[in-house]
Amino acid sequence: MRRRVGSHKRRRDAPALAPLDPRGMEAAVAEYLELLRARSLSETTIATRRSGLRAFSVWCADRAVVRPGEVTRPVVEAYQRWLYGFRREDGRALSIATQTGRLQAVRGSLKWMARTNRIAYNPASEIELPRQPIRLPRDVLTVEEAETVLSQPDTRTMLGLRDRAILETLYSTGARRMEVVGLDVGDVDAERGVLMIREGKGRKDRVVPIGERALWWVARYLGDVRPRLVIDAMRGALFVNELGERLSGSWLTDLVRGYVTRSGVSKAGACHLFRHTCATLMLEGGADIRFIQELLGHADVGTTQIYTRVSIAKLREIHRATHPARWESGAPDDIDNTGEPERLRAFHRRTGDDDDNDRKANRD
Secondary structure: OHHHHHHOOOOHOOOOOOOOOOOOOOHHHHHHHHHHHHOOOOOHHHHHHHHHHHHHHHHHHOOOOOOHHHHHHHHHHHHHHHHHEEEOOOOEEEOOHHHHHHHHHHHHHHHHHHHOOOOOOOOOOOOOOOOOOOOOOOOOOOHHHHHHHOOOOOOOOHHHHHHHHHHHHHHOOOOOHHHHOOOOOHHHOOOOEEEEEEOOOOOOEEEEEHHHHHHHHHHHHHHHHHHHHOOOOOOOOOEEOOOOEEHHHHHHHHHHHHHHHHHHHOOOOOOOHHHHHHHHHHOOOOOHHHHHHHHHHHOOOOHOOOOHHHHOHHHHHHHHHOOOOOOOOOOOOOOOOHHHHHHHHHHHHHHHHHHHHHHHHHHH
């Protein structure tokens, strides 16, 4: 009996939860996110929008802006300036991509609120997003370096054979990390030499070619390894772990990065390193930019054109043939340049180490 009285007292003293304001920011954001889910946007996209809108709602609440109608253009501009000036605990600023993502989430939600008459107008309609810098892929493997990385797994073991099949698939198809993780056994068509990538970026399916060598390694894995890890050898995830479960993206990143590091090549990266390498080497081999776009699953060819800036083999050939500052008939006899290539390579190795240290210092 005393227990019931005490329990009643705790319920009476406990603070009541404040009901969600149906006209408040959180209610509007929740309804907007449900709309995105009804439009079949990926859970990754919805989670990113939710995170960005949560940050904006908290920022607004700290400034007594609690309802969508209280958000004005000066408020949005102030938030944009705050994002630009924000610093993490380690002193680093938010990346341009992060700032843009958060502003896009705010702008999209306010546009929807204006269209559905929750607010009178869209205060973010004329907000200019930060200009994204055009960055080249930092590292691209040469053919020799790629082969060195591919040879790292011990194919005498079950897991080493699986890992070789994974690396060959990444290198041959240029697929994204999560696209490889999402492959099922039935997505490999050895007869046609293609791979079905289902719900890639933007939830779009596409069919990509896969080379004969990669297919050979995948076939060995399917015949010798996978049946010993799973119950149903004909269905389910293509690449699995020791427990027969589908791999995770972070696990695959760690696996590939480990082989890249072990190989001793002076390039950093993991799954996307093979994606960059695949596109760049194919362009240097004469592949059309539109084919590379289809292979990589880029919605805009402009995204693919970044690889034309990395692939400079043809430009270097033209430069050597046409630039006036060149040896017309070989180097002069009084210049001994036989050791120059190695000297240059040694110089770049030293300066590359310095650059890596500078980048590490900036990250830290």
